[in-house]
Amino acid sequence: MALAQAPKLTKRPLNHTDYDRWQSVRLEQLSDNGRWISYQIDPQEGDGLLLVTGVGSPATKYSVPRGYAARFSADSRFLVARIKAPIADTRKAKLKKKKADEMPKDSLVVLNLGTGATQKFPNVKSFALGKDGGSWVAFLQERKDDKAPARPVATRDTTAKTPANATASRKPAPKKPKGDDLVLLNMADGSRQTTRYVSNMTMSENGQAVVYTRESIIDSLQSGDALVPGVFAFRTDTKQIRVIDTTRLHKVYKGLSVDKTGGQVAWMASADSAGADQKSFRLYYQNLAGAAANAPASKKGRTKTPTVAGASTGRVLIADTTTGALPKGWSVNEFAPVRFSEDGQRLYFATSPVPPLIRKDTLTPDDEKVRMDVWTWTDTRLQPMQQKRLKEEKERGYTTVYNPATGKVVLLASREVPTVSVNYKKDSRYLLGMSDMPYQVISSWDPGHTDLYLIDSQSGQKTKIANDVMASEMRISPEGKYAYWFDERDTLWRAWSITEGKRIDLTRGLPAKLFDEEHDTPNLPGSYGAAGWTTNDAYFWVYDRYDIWQIDPTGREKPRNLTNGWGRANKVRLRRIELDSDDRPAERPGIQPTADLYLTGFWESDKHTGILRIRPTKEMTSLGVASAKAPEVLVSSPHRYFGINKAKNAPTMTFYRGNFQEPINLFVTDTTFATQQQLSRVNAQQDSIRWGSVELVKWTGTNGIALEGLLYKPEDFDPNKKYPMLTYFYERSAETLPDYKFPAPSRSTINIPYCVSNGYLVFVPDIVYTTGNPGQNAYDCIVPGVLSLINRGFVDRNRLGIQGQSWGGYQTAYIITQTNLFKAAMAGAIVANMTSAYGGIRWGTGLVRQFQYEKTQSRIGGTLWEKPMHYIENSPLFYADRVQTPLMLMHNDADGSVPWYQGIEMFTALRRLQKPVWMVVYNGEDHNLVQRHNAKDLSIRMYQFFDHYLKDAPMPVWMKEGRSAVEKDRGEMKY
Template sequence: MRKLRCIPLLLLVCLHASAQKKPLTHAVYDGWQSINERYISNNGKWVVFTITPQEGDAMLVIQATDNSYRKEITRGYAAAITGDNRFVICKIKPLFAATRDAKIKKKKADEMPKDSMAIVELGKDSVLRIPRIKSFKTPDKGTGQWLAYLQEKALPVPPVVPQPDSAAQLNSLLHMADSLTRVADSLRRKASEAKTAGLAALKAPKLAAKPKPGEPVEEGSELVLRNLYTGEEKRFPLVSDYYFSKAGNAFIIQTTRSNADTLKKAAIVWYNTAGGKTDTIFRGFNTAKNFAFDDAGAQLAFIAERDSSAKALQKFYKLYYYRTGMDSARLRVDRNTTGVKNGLTLSETSAPEFSQNGQKLFFGLMPVRKPKDTTLIDFETARLDIWHYNDDYLQPQQLVQLPTELSRSFKAVLNGNEDKVIQLGAEDAETIMLADDKNAEYVLATTTKGNRVESQWMGYAKATAFIISTVDGSRKVVKEKLRNFFNISPGGKYVIWYDVTQKNYFTYTISTGAITNITKSIKVPLYDEEDDHPDDPLPHGIMAWHKNDKYVYVYDMYDVWQCDPEGKKAPYNFTRGYGRSHKIIYRYMPTDKEAKPITDTQTVVFKILNLVNKEGGVTFHEVGDTTFPGYGTNGQFQVGFQIFKAKDSNVYVYTIESFKFSPVLEILKDTLVEWTDADVNGSKALYKDSVLVRPLYYSNPQQKDYNWLTCELTKWTMFDGKQSEGLLFKPENFDAKKKYPMILYFYEKNSDDLYLYRQPAPSASTINIPLFVSNGYLVFVPDIHYKKGEPGESAYNAVVSAAKYFTRKPWVDSTKMAIQGQSWGGYQVAYLVTRTNMFAAAEAGAPVSNMTSAYGGIRWGTGINRQFQYEHTQSRIGYTLWQRPDLYIKNSPLFRADKVTTPLLITHNDADGAVPWYQGIEYFTALRRLGKKVWMLQYNGEDHNLVERRNRKDLSIRLSQYFDYFLKGAPAPHWLAEGVPATSKGVDWGTELEEKKGF
């Protein structure tokens, strides 16, 4: 067994000493980078990634994993590596400055700068650039020989006007004067004739009527199919869309008709890439969409409509089918086909799907909806929403879900060459899950119909599961009215679910109908044992299935259990209990986008987190190895969200990060081949029983020029005698002999994120920790532990006890402490200032201030009612308003507004879809009436958290100014000292600093 190897990353954590490092400012945000797109070639020899600044031009990097080659494509993105490991293709964005300038000048869409494309042959220096590209595609699999790209429409070429010489210009002017004289004489003559002959002589002759053309369409543009091996290209005009089969053996081109030439009709063309043969398989339609190949590239299905006008209020789509050897695509399904129930038609929103073996064709049906009555006069028609107590969902939720409901499809299937439709989905089987690569005889159907009303206060609707035959549509009930989700095994042999009341996993064997408790002998909890909500705790979840449904793997808090889906074998601790005994969480990281089942010879990749010291890493464990852990890397960092593996070799690419250093792109090779580069801790030797880890790219090297931060895991005793922990951020140049102002930021629990990298960035709603710490603040982020019915006091127990703990530190200025939070954190800030006066300032983002009015309100972003949140989830009251009104009043800051003495800044935006902004208004108006120091920032048209970067930058400046004034004694900005009246809106932003110190 290879040992788990700890990589200390000495080069990364070495902080370059300098006499004076700069503090971060708001001006640095734009240039701070992220590592975004990441791809690895099938052979593991090439990596492609993008380096993206927050604002500006990105860079796409193509790099050999042995560092022998590197190519940069400025502004490259959306890359693809061909399956043969030979080429990289990417799009190239226009210059950021050019796009910005075009927006300022309000240019039309056609006039905006357009993307281009780059083709790079790996290992070579040349780059082929192609301008004005809409899109490109390559086959998912196959040789990598083919590339197709759709070009933007050609720009109109202005006519070339010859520039005459001086003599020619003079002659032209004389000729023009003669012509004007002749025209004037002609007009005088006609006017004289008109006096005698009447005005009829001046009337223009009536032109013959031209034939009326068809309704104009948005014409397609030129498509190019390029052979990457030979450079040969084939061009197709008027193309609107195009598709490769998975292997690239077939290529579909959809063209539009021509507005100028009525003989050129819309068509679908099949191109055989091997033989170069082109066949038109469908012609003369209004719309065709949702094309689907089978895996072999021999069958094609699509939806089309060819009978109505473009402006028709009601259109009926049909399913068409083509197979190689046929003359043209033929109609397979319309609303008159056997098996399509009356009132249903083909869905235009559901794409057809072939089973892996090509024997089943799945598609969607949807209700025929009544068209809008266009004879009604809009300004004479009532507009209202009707709420009914028996509705499945409240009207606001129905309106939010309206686009989804209008496009909802019921899955159906055709078997083989049969033309009888088997309907699977329905109003009482709205969710359908396929299995065995869509080959399985049965599908899993679930429904919440009949149980949706209670989701208003429960937060979920109980589901009923069926299995439905794809052969005859018959149903069998699996389980009724269960809280948690049902899933079908990949091979289609079992249905699995977790029962929250029995706290175990159960399976249903489809072949026998047997139901089995498969985890009853596991003695450790499979649910979240630290959950503090007043509700049944949910499970940690299913990791994966084994090939052929041999096992299912489920999580406890730390480890993974291998379970027999029929319960004949006892559950087996796949991670050997190592996680629980060492307080390490193991979580599976699929490295293939297809997320295939676990195999007997697979190397399973786990992301790990040590709950004691918060260190992270990645572990590789070979299935069948009797020892654990496997091999890998761990240390004072955490691993990014995704790990990518080369398809044909054991080479992995991922990122690591820490509070100390910005994300680093790393390559890990499960091999004993030596790399002699001294970049890995200065070591040139690769020893036995280890794996090779190589950094490929260090982001944000400019960080070394700034006063950065350090982070410490801190523990203290709360008022209730229990211990909690949190994260203490200090400046890199921290001096224990000085006194620092401190801001406490909080939201539930964050201590597991000790090694999370926090990027300087404009604020969406909370303080940017690196910015504040770099400028001489301490920031503490405490974990909060909750008790039922006491969310406010639970916050007091954690936050205020932490603040008092730090007042005993000689380097904390106890008179200059503040609190800040957003959403649930904003509520807690609003509550805490009613319970203590120890803070010099506070900022509450989107706070709930009145639980009695919020309880029955609507979360407008989703349209759902808030009752469940107070009774069962985050608010943790645990009772209805009428059961315990005292708890709602006790935990509402509004009812203790007269106790507030702390200056309070509220941020609440008028398009907030999570916490209605009238909650902020209620608190602001109460405090204002009471003569308290209170301000409210309301960003127009913004949601719960700011989206627009201009607003984020503005909030960042105001948060700095606010806390600098109260905690550092800096001059007050005008908006804080005097406010900004509506008459100055858009003219004066009020961020200039006042001369005086106070107000």
């Protein structure tokens, strides 16, 4: 008897209600011992889930509903995370128009990984853990029961004779104390201490010191009062609190900082009240080593704050308005962070000129005050740019350093050299300064000019080491021996030898191109980047398109191809994986050349990716240098591999993998990659939904250039059927072949999974550009690609749509002026008229748009007066009378990138010509939609538009009737 077959799963197409529940796996964390992994699974809209899993078999698993921002303790015994309030509760509060302080708050959870026991704390604002040690967690918990201290009500002496109209004297009620509860919890033994009215706190990386400030408003400042404002330190080893600063005059504290070991503290304090229009801050420092501690804490669980007495000695005033090392009229900048270097030998902060005190005009009514701008040709920055940077300029600080050992304060930055790159991880004497001040005027049309300076942190002396360079990746090497940068003018990596005081052309004569070989804009090409410097700054590792080169900065050794030319021979782009550091690039440590070298690989031929490794030979290890050999492929497949991470003290590694058909999931392995275990399994609902496939397609453009693109096809694709097809593009997208595409509401472009699930083909062609003809270039690449697919027999020539946003929107608008091939077009945030857009402002940045047309994406390659016909010939507006394709525009009235009036120019031209055109404008929205409900609305309307013209669906009401201002005022919606 034959076995009955399981019924075939009936699949349905995606619809707009599916988006919210589509999940992402992200923010994985590994415990230092490699035995635990946490990660979040978050839907696009709704409550997420924090999962914690043990590494091994059987694996212990925990889950924390709505958990996020998780961190493991340094001893790998505990996990601490925040818990979001339920989305439903937050939504209810919004509907009730609750104030911000009445909205549902986060909670905190502490999970014991060994036992599974949890502790939860409500209304938590922030928390801190020791990065490198300690079992304590510190968190600020909002108080809900605070009331201003009561005063006795004044009473009348009925025996005294007083006037009949006399009233009793009443003092105003005292203000409610400020701040939150600081809870100090020892996760190992459960003991807890609470300090009230704390405004800020921080914990040392070794977990041994918690430093906090208190700014309470109280009636008395008696010594020993538990509410006394000031700066305090709690030692986790002794459970004692020490007074750092309780000066009566100090009313506001900021910039709290503690060094890595918890032995040094710095803070800013002001005698001005928090509500003062202008506050003057002083910066203080104290070395806590050897000072007497204060009263011990209770040994019983939760305790009250112990009484503190007698501030320890040794407080140093680092800087204020009287500091001789600063220019006259300068003081501490309150807006910049205060931070110790990794070794505690330097304290970095910022100073700035004290702004003049300007009294507010209280005698002139607001409607009589003059409001105007003055634009002058001598302005270094245009007025709109000044307005966008107003807050930044008002708060601008100049990097300054204090040496605790010598007590010396040195101003590093200046008005002439405002930018200084600081490596907090390595305390090198010399820092790199950068200045674009001489070039601010020309940056409107020719950005990128920079002068480079070497700054001596001991004296503040500045030495110019490069004048007017077009440079990128400007940094100091990890050991501080070299300043280095990529010079785009001659495509060389250069360095400045600090010990020898001379410039070195690191890569001159190297038999490889180190600049972007596919660069196609009129500006200078950038580099492929650098892997970094090896230990002791012995060698510099730099990328060409495929391989890694080792450069000896002394010139004694010839350059070596560390990957032995394997990348170029196989057309695989190899890049080093940074396993042991999450620091920013300027702070990454030197590369250990004798360690295993892990690489990502991108196979250009079929767009696969993978992970590779080079293991050093014993001979090279003994010599302390890297091996030059072909890499070993550990994993490679038609997926995107990314996000490789490694435990600090164990071989445990994680990575993400996915492709168009396989949702992105998290995997765990070890340094051998012998086996890979999938940890997460998200979006199981995809199995019940019609999905699709993607393939790489190739054709030749009208210009004779060989081109590539992607073709997305519906599930159960039948090459004998005819399908409607949407063409979407930007510049080059073929390399995204292995990428997963999330079903999501449209911020501005079509959603590929939705389209193929609903029966469309989607074609995504690459575009190759030349200078001066961007519109024609787009036509020469896109239209032949579409025709090549039509010739394959499965594309319905009469049901072709085209869509693009921003630069893609411009190209869409241009193409429909040149061909009637497409039956419907949707273009978002277009430039319709390059002549009027050229001198306009990008309101999001305040920059004038000239540079974009001359040097970057628009690729005209000259000014409007040098190449007027290029601007006209590439502008869709001047050919509006040729358009016969129905067009849907989106251009939002708060667009900060492309002026809104560009969409209006195109719309009004086509309207006058009686061409079918619609424009949707989302009020207050930017270049791409930000608010999710607006994105959902656009998704509905855009697919209604295409379905009408390409699938014979009925014309929706909004296309027939529009939406009048009266209907909008009444809140009426039409679909």
